[in-house]
Amino acid sequence: MGRAPCCDKANVKKGPWSPEEDSKLKSYIEQHGTGGNWIALPQKIGLKRCGKSCRLRWLNYLRPNLKHGGFSEEEDNIICSLYVTIGSRWSVIAAQLPGRTDNDIKNYWNTKLKKKLLGKHRTNKDHHHHQARSRKQAITSNNGNGSRDYSSSSSSTTATHHHQQQPYYWSHMHMPVLPLPPPPPPLPPLPYAEENNQLPSFNDQDSLRKLLIKLGGKFSNNNNSSSDHDYQPPLDDGVIMNFHHQFPPYYEEEQQILHHHHIAGSSSSCMNNNSASNNSSSVVEQFSQNDNNNNNFNAAIVGEMVSANNNYPQRLDGLEFFYGEEIMGVTTTTDEKIIETGAASNNYPPLHDEDFLQ
DNA sequence: AAGACTACCAACCGCGACCGC
DNA sequence: AGCGGTCGCGGTTGGTAGTCT
Numbered sequence: 112m113g114r115a116p117c118c119d120k121a122n123v124k125k126g127p128w129s130p131e132e133d134s135k136l137k138s139y140i141e142q143h144g145t146g147g148n149w150i151a152l153p154q155k156i157g158l159k160r161c162g163k164s165c166r167l168r169w170l171n172y173l174r175p176n177l178k179h180g181g182f183s184e185e186e187d188n189i190i191c192s193l194y195v196t197i198g199s200r201w202s203v204i205a206a207q208l209p210g211r212t213d214n215d216i217k218n219y220w221n222t223k224l225k226k227k228l229l230g231k232h233r234t235n236k237d238h239h240h241h242q243a244r245s246r247k248q249a250i251t252s253n254n255g256n257g258s259r260d261y262s263s264s265s266s267s268t269t270a271t272h273h274h275q276q277q278p279y280y281w282s283h284m285h286m287p288v289l290p291l292p293p294p295p296p297p298l299p300p301l302p303y304a305e306e307n308n309q310l311p312s313f314n315d316q317d318s319l320r321k322l323l324i325k326l327g328g329k330f331s332n333n334n335n336s337s338s339d340h341d342y343q344p345p346l347d348d349g350v351i352m353n354f355h356h357q358f359p360p361y362y363e364e365e366q367q368i369l370h371h372h373h374i375a376g377s378s379s380s381c382m383n384n385n386s387a388s389n390n391s392s393s394v395v396e397q398f399s400q401n402d403n404n405n406n407n408f409n410a411a412i413v414g415e416m417v418s419a420n421n422n423y424p425q426r427l428d429g430l431e432f433f434y435g436e437e438i439m440g441v442t443t444t445t446d447e448k449i450i451e452t453g454a455a456s457n458n459y460p461p462l463h464d465e466d467f468l469q
Numbered sequence: 470a471a472g473a474c475t476a477c478c479a480a481c482c483g484c485g486a487c488c489g490c
Numbered sequence: 491a492g493c494g495g496t497c498g499c500g501g502t503t504g505g506t507a508g509t510c511t
Contacts, residue, residue: 127479127505150496166497167480180478202499217500218478226476 124159128168132158136165137173145169171212178210182219190216190224 139156146152150162158165171177182190186208193204199220201213208216 125481148496161481162496163482163498164480170498171479199500213499214479221501222477 122159123161123164125161125164128172132160133168133173136168140169140173167214171214174212176210177212179215182223186211187224187227190220191228194220 135156135158139152145166146155148162149166152158152162153160153165160168189207190204193200193207197203199217201217201220205211205213205216
């Protein structure tokens with residue numbers, strides 16, 4: 112039973128690619144193309160690689176005009192904006208960033224951008240992952256002395272203010288149901304110091320509202336607004352139209368929600384309000400900025416988005432820090448309830464001891 | 470100095486979608 | 491319509507190297 116392997120695993124090399132393999136693959140594709148069949152390609156070249164591996168190597172590394180590392184603030188902004196809108200659809204996000212691969216963006220998001228937004232507070236999943244890995248590495252690792260480019264594309268380490276970390280109980284949402292200490296009392300919200308490039312706290316409604324305004328547009332003064340007379344549809348210069356062409360129905364669903372709640376989509380950034388301001392081709396510039404500074408944040412928009420997400424749980428996974436724990440169903444006072452609700456709302460599979468002990 | 474911890478990223482894996490027969 | 495092969499995607503893992511204690 113089970114799925115047939117795509118190649119003969121026994122006769123296929125795995126792991127890092129050698130320069131010789133790279134040059135073989137690259138020169139062949141440059142001369143002949145892929146031939147529309149990745150599976151057959153390695154045999155043609157004489158590579159002992161899986162076709163999928165060849166494809167990945169080409170797409171992520173060998174393909175011409177690829178950029179590696181050094182994400183700009185504008186790229187950060189685009190990634191953030193798109194992630195909030197469409198979730199972890201890396202290929203779609205990558206399509207808006209020339210020279211970037213989905214893998215690159217995914218890695219960048221997971222290792223830097225997410226933390227940039229979350230603050231230094233690691234998720235427990237990360238924590239356990241790294242703990243387990245560290246234990247393993249303690250056995251197997253051999254430290255080298257090579258140099259590595261750790262240049263960060265952004266300057267956010269100072270922005271991880273302690274008060275701006277995620278709620279304690281959010282960081283436990285992926286945890287199994289185990290006795291936990293009670294969450295600390297809520298901290299007073301800090302002002303949203305975007306002027307200083309500080310990251311906003313997403314734990315209070317006002318900051319969350321501002322964030323969503325920046326990411327998605329303005330919020331109506333009227334919480335029950337259904338008229339939307341002043342809604343301005345996004346400019347159609349191809350990008351947004353591409354979204355409509357590419358996206359399955361749930362994107363339409365979100366668009367309706369956004370429409371319904373006057374999110375006309377503003378420009379700018381979840382990270383830095385000063386960048387991404389002069390590039391007309393960027394997605395985040397598709398919309399007119401129209402923040403009327405009204406503070407009546409309508410949480411229903413997020414609620415609806417989360418509700419819509421019930422059908423597509425992947426889209427908001429990891430976005431709880433955007434939307435807030437209340438919206439995500441993490442509103443109760445006991446830890447168990449918190450975990451249960453959080454897990455249920457995200458369709459997480461039941462957790463077992465082995466998940467915890469890994 | 471050494472071990473533990475953390476960060477990063479390339480690569481792998483499995484699944485669903487798609488397509489041709 | 492059903493089936494099998496392939497593609498493309500997103501999640502995850504493994505290896506390496508920097509940083510911390």
